[in-house]
Amino acid sequence: MVPGERTLVAHTAGPRQRGRQAGAGGVKVLVFGVSGQVATHLNQHDWVTGLGREQADLSDSETCAAIIRDSDADAIINAAAYTAVDRAESEPDLARRVNATTPGAMAQAAADRDIPFLHISTDYVFDGQGEDPFRPDASPGPLNVYGRTKLAGEEAVRGAGGRHAILRTSWVFSAHGMNFAKSMLRLPETRDALTIVEDQIGGPTPAGAIADALMIMARAIADGQGGGTYPFAGAPDTSWKCLARETFVAAGRDVKIIGIPTADYPTPARRPLNSRLDCSDLASDFGVTRPDWKAALRDIVKELT
Structure with a gap:
């Protein structure tokens, strides 16, 4: 499960020396996660070592923290999480261990080594009220167990006191893993509405x-540049209805999409109505701008079909 079966060894060089050893990537990055949507893309880099559940189970905080302490990585990215939003309502303790307790322990281990810890969070830390995009300093108010555990994870990462970045993102899709766009494409072509x-x-x-x-x-x-909490989402903002329509257009399928309110589609976990995110800080601090999700969707549908 680890690309190239690279062995993690105790670090013996300073950050800049290890960075030179890392080659084109500039830094050696240890990624928690292998098969998830983001982890799949991260592990395509030669200077990344990815750890699957067999090597690093996020329900075991001590093991995950020990891996960081014993690694020679220059930076840690946590791309693994408990993401089953509805199931979390009936598994709150497991969701909290994976999304909060272990990221806190991992962030502390990274802080002890004085290396950056990057952690993926979610728009679900907000209550979805209003129509304005949420800034990093907006007051949180999660509506479900998943959102509460991810918020607790953010707080634990910040509380470790080390160099860190929390990337709040939303509505993730790709050609890998489970996501809304792939679910649409799996529907039988006999469905016309x-x-x-x-x-x-x-x-x-x-x-x-x-x-x-x-x-x-x-x-x-x-x-030594940047750090903190950064929202990041594709542009332009849209609805699930529009995303479904664009998915079928990209696939060349004629499917009628009928819009319904959230109240007509009850789920175990409540979802926020407003998941707009203000991504301006990421652009100003790192030069990273919002991606065009329609262009990416066309590429992904082409790959899948």
């Missing part, structure tokens, strides 16, 4: 763009 929620608004975000942003941030923070 679908009802899709139209009053939840957010920015669909290509997993590849998230991976690219994290690598840029890891290099910069390793060099």
Whole structure:
């Protein structure tokens, strides 16, 4: 599960020396996650070592922290999480261990080594009220267990006191893993009409763009630049109904999409209506701008079909 079966060894060189050893990537990055949407893209880099669940189970915080302490990485990216939003309602303790307790322990281990810790969070830390994009300093108010555990994870990462970045993102999609666009494409071609929620608004975000942003941030923070909490989502903001329609257009399928309110599609976990994110800080600090999700969607649909 680890690309190239590279062995993690105790670090013996200073950050800049290790960075030179890393080659084109500038820094050696240890990624928690292998098969997830973002992790799949991160692990395409030669200077990245990815750890799957067999090597690093996020329900075991002590083991994950020990891996960081014993590694020679220049930066850590946590691309693994408990993301089953509805199932989290019935598994709150497991969701909290994976999304909060272990990231806190990992961030502390990274802080002890004085290396950056980058952590992926979510728009679900907000209550979805209003129509304005949420800034990094907006007051959180998660509506479900998943959002509460991810918020607790953010707080634990900040509380470790080390160099860190928290990337809040939304509506992730790619050719890998499970996501809304792939679910649409799996529907039988005999379906000529679908009802899709139209009053939840957010920015669909290509997993590849998230991976690219994290690598840029890891290099910069390793060099002492930037850090903190950064929203990141694709542009323009849209609805699930529109995302479904664009997916079928890209696939050349004629499917009628009927919009419905969230109230007509009850789920175990409540979803925020407003998932718009203000991504300006990421652009100013790292030069990373919002990706065009429609262009990325066309590429992904082409790859899948």
